[in-house]
Amino acid sequence: xxxxxxxxxxxxxxxxxxxxxxxxxxxxxxxxxxxxxxxxxxxxxxxxxxxxxxxxxxxxxxxxxxxxxxxxxxxxxxxxxxxxxxxxxxxxxxxxxxxxxxxxxxxxxxxxxxxxxxxxxxxxxxxxxxxxxxxxxxxxxxxxxxxxxxxxxxxxxxxxxxxxxxxxxxxxxxxxxxxxxxxxxxxxxxxxxxxxxxxxxxxxxxxxxxxxxxxxxxxxxxxxxxxxxxxxxxxxxxxxxxxxxxxxxxxxxxxxxxxxxxxxxxxxxxxxxxxxxxxxxxxxxxxxxxxxxxxxxxxxxxxxxxxxxxxxxxxx
Numbered sequence: 001x002x003x004x005x006x007x008x009x010x011x012x013x014x015x016x017x018x019x020x021x022x023x024x025x026x027x028x029x030x031x032x033x034x035x036x037x038x039x040x041x042x043x044x045x046x047x048x049x050x051x052x053x054x055x056x057x058x059x060x061x062x063x064x065x066x067x068x069x070x071x072x073x074x075x076x077x078x079x080x081x082x083x084x085x086x087x088x089x090x091x092x093x094x095x096x097x098x099x100x101x102x103x104x105x106x107x108x109x110x111x112x113x114x115x116x117x118x119x120x121x122x123x124x125x126x127x128x129x130x131x132x133x134x135x136x137x138x139x140x141x142x143x144x145x146x147x148x149x150x151x152x153x154x155x156x157x158x159x160x161x162x163x164x165x166x167x168x169x170x171x172x173x174x175x176x177x178x179x180x181x182x183x184x185x186x187x188x189x190x191x192x193x194x195x196x197x198x199x200x201x202x203x204x205x206x207x208x209x210x211x212x213x214x215x216x217x218x219x220x221x222x223x224x225x226x227x228x229x230x231x232x233x234x235x236x237x238x239x240x241x242x243x244x245x246x247x248x249x250x251x252x253x254x255x256x257x258x259x260x261x262x263x264x265x266x267x268x269x270x271x272x273x274x275x276x277x278x279x280x281x282x283x284x285x286x287x288x289x290x291x292x293x294x295x296x297x298x299x300x301x302x303x304x305x306x307x308x309x310x311x312x313x314x315x316x
Contacts, residue, residue, distance in 0.1 A: 001113075004123045005144045006163045007239065008037075010152035011171035012201045013194070014181035016221035018264030019250060020171050021148040023224075023232065026246030026254045028139035030146050031130045034096055034252070035078035035263070037147035039122060042075070048154050051197055058155035058162075061118060067111040070121050071104050079129070090262040094252060097134040106131050119162035137254035144239070153201050156208045160215055167239055168212070170205045173221035174302045174311070175293045176278035176286055183280075184265040191285060195292035202296035209316075214238075220300065222311045225269045275309040 011017025025032040043060035055075035082089040083100040107128035114120035126145040130136060153170050160166060175198045182188035208216040217238050223231045232247050250257040260266045267273065281289070286306060290297060297303065301312030
């Protein structure tokens with residue numbers, strides 16, 4: 001098998017992770033996972049466990065197990081739901097063709113060839129998906145696998161330890177729009193929990209950008225929607241990928257999407273929608289968000305966003 005290369009996308013909830021994920025979908029050098037990757041296994045139980053659901057953590061595995069159990073351990077709720085109960089999946093009309101028995105058998109085969117370790121099981125997870133995706137629109141030039149999990153940034157150390165030549169992309173959006181979009185979900189978090197997690201995620205992003213220079217990349221959602229061409233070109237260049245017009249619009253399996261729904265709550269990724277979403281919050285909510293996020297809020301250029309809809313240039 002050719003060398004396995006991985007790119008993981010991270011973003012705080014409703015910060016544009018799905019939007020970025022879908023923009024990379026059509027790139028001819030990328031195998032882009034169809035939905036959220038949700039590689040967490042439930043074994044992880046560290047001091048960060050209270051921040052996000054276990055499905056959004058990097059996987060951990062018991063010391064002794066077998067490949068069949070390792071396959072089942074991956075949370076992978078969105079794809080497994082689609083394959084096992086398509087009528088209950090929000091992606092029921094996406095058109096993906098795959099037989100889960102084939103996927104699992106391929107996972108077991110790859111894991112057996114590679115040997116049982118965390119990076120090898122992650123590799124088997126991604127390879128088996130694309131090896132058995134019957135109608136995947138492949139260019140034949142793919143060299144990276146791309147996954148996405150909300151707040152995956154918490155496990156950046158593990159990801160880049162397992163895949164030192166890999167990359168992590170972290171997407172940041174102003175915390176007002178992100179929090180407002182949470183109310184499109186059935187169980188939105190309280191303001192303080194959302195804002196504290198947002199602030200912590202962005203502080204980690206700044207730290208990892210320095211520690212893993214060249215392998216950790218920050219994309220600001222506001223730049224993606226206001227200057228898409230340059231933002232996408234800069235990101236692709238930093239990943240060592242060719243520029244591609246196919247990354248200038250969101251797509252699924254290479255087919256353009258007119259809206260990100262149901263992949264995410266951001267309906268149309270435009271500056272106007274972004275500001276209008278932020279202004280769905282009350283003055284009290286806006287004040288509360290700003291008080292908690294003030295330090296990273298300022299660093300990322302959001303101090304005048306609510307009044308002008310504009311963001312300050314980033315200092316790097």
